[in-house]
Amino acid sequence: MISDTVLRNILARRTIGAVASRAFKPVMISSTSFSCKASASVRVYSTRSTVIQLLNNIGSKREVEQYLKYFTSVSQQQFAVIKVGGAIITQQLPQLASCLAFLYHLGLYPIVVHGTGPQINEILEGQGIEPDYSDGIRITDEKTMAVVRRCFLQQNLKLVTALEKMGVRARPITGGVFQADYLDKEKYKLVGDITGVNKAPIEASIEAGSLPILTSMAETPSGQLLNVNADVAAGEIARVFEPLKIVYLNEKGGIINGSTKEKISVINLDEEYEDLLQQSWVKYGTKLKLKEIRDLLMYLPRSSSVAIINVDDLQKELFTDSGAGTLIRRGYKLVTRKSVKEFGQPDLLRSALERDPDVASGKSSVASYLTEMEKSNFKAYGDEPMDVLAIVKQDNQFCNTVPCLDKFLASKAGWLNNVTDNIFNAIHNDYPSLYWIVREDDPYTAWHFNKADGSYTKDGEILYWYGCNNLGEISKLIDSFSKRGTLNGESGVFSGKQTRSYSTICGSTGLRVMGCGFHSQFRRGLSGIARAKANPPIRKGTNHSKARVALIGARGYTGKNLISMIDEHPYLELAHVSSRELNGQKLKGYTKSEIIYENLQVEDIQRLEKNDEVDIWVMALPNGVCGPFVKAIEEASGSGKSKIIDLSADYRFDKTGQWVYGLPELNDRLVISKARKISNPGCYATASQIAISPIIDYIGGTPSIFGVSGYSGSGTKPSKKNDINFLRNNLVPYSLTDHTHEREISYRLGRQVAFMPHVGQWFQGITLTINIPLREKLSSRDIRSMYQERYEDEQLITVTGEAPYVKDISGKHGCVVGAFDVNTAQNRLVVVATIDNLLKGAATQCLQNINLAMSYDEYAGIPDDLVIRG
Structure with missing residues (x-):
């Protein structure tokens, strides 16, 4: 925790001009109270809650001190352009005002430039006018310009008013800053190309102790108002002031890859811009934004x-190493x-090699x-300053058939x-197969x-490989690795002097290399601790023939949902x-044919199996009941080609x-398909494993799972747990230790968890709040990236930055994982997961398994309705 004394001393060194003479009044910002008063040198008296808010979403005391010192080393106008x-003004004005007020009361003065695009479109569409764009630029005729001007003034006033209500002095600057000529009068009409920036109004605002709030309207020398894209205007301000930070706030929180639908973490323009x-x-706007940012950074x-x-990520971006967004x-x-x-530069090469721990x-x-390099057949990869150096050898002694990183x-x-x-992608493009070794x-x-197809652990080191599809080749790699020197022996260990990552730790082991209950995840034919990451969904099935299903125990809710999906x-x-x-x-509710409920006995099932009348047996029976039915199927003298899916815990x-x-x-989909x-x-076990597996290698204690299910999870047999009157305005705990799902989760994860189930007053849907102790420091951003990468190809799993709500998952065929809140000490993670207990928690998952077992498309008959995105 950064002390009040340290914070006051840092801020007292800041020269803030006229602000020093004005008296501050106590104001409320969210849960934080600031009390400031004037003196010969400004002293900021911060309460404990102030410090807590400052440290919210950031990594450490060191980072806070580092960034405050960094920002106070420059004049106010060089702090940041936002x-x-x-x-944002329409949808998140309170959050925006709170964040700006927080910076203001720390003596930091960002220059704020805002847009008003959505408001303009709303008015134009209300007037029956279709907004017109060319190359991402709004074509602005006189009628549109009148709307543009009115919207800019309204939104500027709205933001200034919100700030003043929080005790922040803010100055609206709606003109006099940007000089411009017509960008292309014939094509774009009243759109400006900025030719100059008048710094005086901005500097005067800051000197007077007010945040400058700018519109992006410009003027020609003759006084004609011109519309200018706010991104362009912010870039011009940045060119003039050269601030420490340039931040663009948008509702998406970054640039979204239109193909993968994932947020892009980092873009290195010199390497990636043209592609x-x-x-x-x-x-459109994305291309214009990238072009303007590139021109600015040049x-x-x-x-x-x-x-x-x-x-919501503004403080994190300004005060941490990890940052946020794109x-x-x-x-x-x-x-x-x-x-x-x-x-060419031997000193750079030496500096890079000196990072090697050996x-x-x-x-x-x-x-x-x-x-050794001079005698080797190698290819080296790196960026110009050699922040990353990679060396691939073809003639390594370890394995002659696979190149070595x-x-x-x-x-x-x-x-x-x-x-x-970027470096690894370049290597992957050049080498279809590769292996490397990492310290454990x-x-x-x-x-x-995340970069590998498989791995094997021995004597404190991990062997990774990709592109080795031949089982004999992999076996040879593992055998050579096992026979080589131990950690203290040979050189060439893939390593580096590495600290906490920014956002590039995108992978997830999903499962631990050793001690894991997911035995079917391991590659067949290899040692038990060698495993493969690749487990893609089976999108296209090879079988298109009909299959007959026998549902044993169809009265319950799960059976009804499964019947409905089979019908489709x-x-x-x-x-x-x-x-x-x-x-x-x-x-009722089944339309393909007329079906009459039967009361099938063991002998009936044995007869049906013997005559090959059933392709898939689904056991939807209570725990401990289906054993005799399974035995009857196994002992029947039919073809033995039928599949059995058991929904119980047996x-x-x-x-x-x-x-x-x-x-x-x-689990390995191929193994499931052959079973x-x-x-x-x-249901609880599915959501819990999905929520915990990506972080399994970083767990430092016993995860605690607080679960609440709708009362459909208690079945149709009457009890307090499905009594609507008893549940009204109530929450019912049960089986708080040694629950079957607690044992299931622990067994499958390969480590003990604590599970505390409850029943709520809604019908279907589960919410889990999971507390996970961490054995090493990780930021919320890093963790979320692990989950996004782990589940990026999974249609039925969504990863979101927010805590998901159970009402949003009810009736949906998937699982949502989110929140990823990390405490200040970065030794505790809280994950929230939601799942429909009747669908992905039971019937939908059953249908997935049927599809895999029958070689159908894995998602055949399962709606892609999991639209909760984060």
């Missing part, structure tokens, strides 16, 4: 960058070399490695600015695992539906190897 999108412009989704120091973030920087182009002489510890020397040495800047990913205590094992399935048909209570009644702890645990997102008997996971 461009605010019009949608980005060729992408089909880069058009004239600023190479260390400058632009951050595109959501307003970071855009010039970066450097990547270069390759095939001889030591090609490096060199730093004295186990080897740079000179000896350079001598012998060195991958990254500075902190290399990790922070995503250079590591390397902080970036998750990143490495392109290949599945119900053949038999068994329910003792409903025997003889007509099945076989979730199977150790015979006869049953496969059917959680496709975490005859599949145990369907529990």
Whole structure:
């Protein structure tokens, strides 16, 4: 915790001109109270809650002190330029005002430039006028200009008023700053091309102790008002003031990749700009934004960058190493070399090699490695300042058939600015197969695992590989790795002097290398601790023939949902539906044929199986009941081609190897597809494993899972847990220790968890709040990136930055994981997960397993309705 004394001393050193003489009155900002008064030198008396808010979303005391000292070393107008999108003012004005007020009361004066695009469009559309754009620029005729001017003045006043209500002195500057000529009068009409910036109004505002709030309207020398894109205006301000930070706020919180629908973390323009412009989704405003940012950064120091973030991440962007949203920087182009002489700057090469722990510890020397390089067939990759150096050797002694990534040495800047990913992608393009070795205590094992197809751990080191599809080749790699020297033996260990990453730790092991209950995740034919990451959804099935389903125990809610999905399935048909209570009644809601409920006994099932009348048996029975039915199927003398899916907990702890645990997102889909008997996971267990698996390698204690389910999870048999009157305005805890799902989760994750279930007063849907102790410091951003990368290809899993709500998942066929809140000490993570207990928690997952077992498209018959995106 940063002390009040440290904070006051830092801020007291700030020269804030006329602000020093004005008296501050106590104001309220969110939950934070500021009390300030004038003196010979400004003293800021911060309460404990002030410090807590300052530290909210940031990494450490060191970061706070570092950035406050950094910002107070420059004049006020050089602190930051913040461009605010019009949608932010409409949708997030209180959050924006609170963040700006917080900075103001720390003596920091950002220059704010805002837009008003959505408001203009709303008025124009109300008047029956279609907004007209060309190359991302609004065509502004006289009628449109009248609307533009009115909207700018309204939105400017709205923001200034909100700030003043929080005790912030803010000055509206709606003209007199930007001089401009017509950009192209014939094409764009009243749109300006900024030719000059008048700094005086901005400097006067800051000198008077007021935040300058600018519109992006410009004027010609004759006084004609011209419309200017707010991004362009913010860029021109940045050119003039050269601030420490340039921040663009928008409602999306960054640039979204139109193909993957994921937020882009870092863009290095020198390396990626041309390729980005060729992408089909880069058009209109996005293309204009990238062009303007590139033009801006070309004239600023190479260390400058632009951050595109959501307003909620403003403090995090300004006060932390990890930042938020999309970071855009010039970066450097990547270069390759095939001889030591090609490096040209031996000092840079030596500095990069000195990051090797073996060199730093004295186990080897740079000179000896350079001598070895001169005799080797290698290809080196790096950026111009050599923040990242990678060396691939073809003639390694370890394995002659697969190239070796012998060195991958990254500075902190290399990790922070995503250079590591760019380098690895370049290597991947050149080498279809590769292996490398990493120390087991390397902080970036998750990143490495994300790049690999498989891994094997021994004696404190991890062997990674990709592109090795031949089982014999992988076996040879593992055998050679096992026989080589231990950690203290050979050189060439892939490593680097690495610190906390920015946002490039995007991978997730999903499962631990050792000690994991997911045995089916391991590659068949290899040692038990060798495993493969690749587990893509099976999008296209090879089978298009019809299959007959027998549903044993169809009275419950899960059975009804499964029947409904089978009715919409392109290949599945119900053949038999068994329910003792409903025997003889007509099945309602099924349209493919007329089905009458039966009360099938063991002998009936054995007969049906013997005559090959059923392709898929679904056991929707209470726990401990389906054993005799399964035995009857196994002992029948039919073809034995039928599949069995059990929805109960009877076989979730199977150790015979006869049953496969059917959680496709975490278990090997190929193994599930080849299994005859599949145990369907529990609802709580499914959501819990999905929420915990990506972080499993970083867990430092026992995760605690607080779960609440709708009362449909208690079944149809009357009890307090499904009594609507008893549940009204109530929350019912039950089985708070040793619950079946607690054992299931612990068994499958390979580590103990604590699970505390409850029943709520809604019908269907589960919410889980999971507390996870961390064994090493991780930021919320890093963790969210791990989850996004782990589940990026999963149709039925969504990762969001916000805590998901159970009302949004009810009736949806998937699982949502979000929140990723990390405490100040970064040793505790809270994850929130939601799932519909009747669907992805039961029936939908059952249908996934049926599709896999029958070689159909994995998602056949399952709606893609999980539209909760973050």
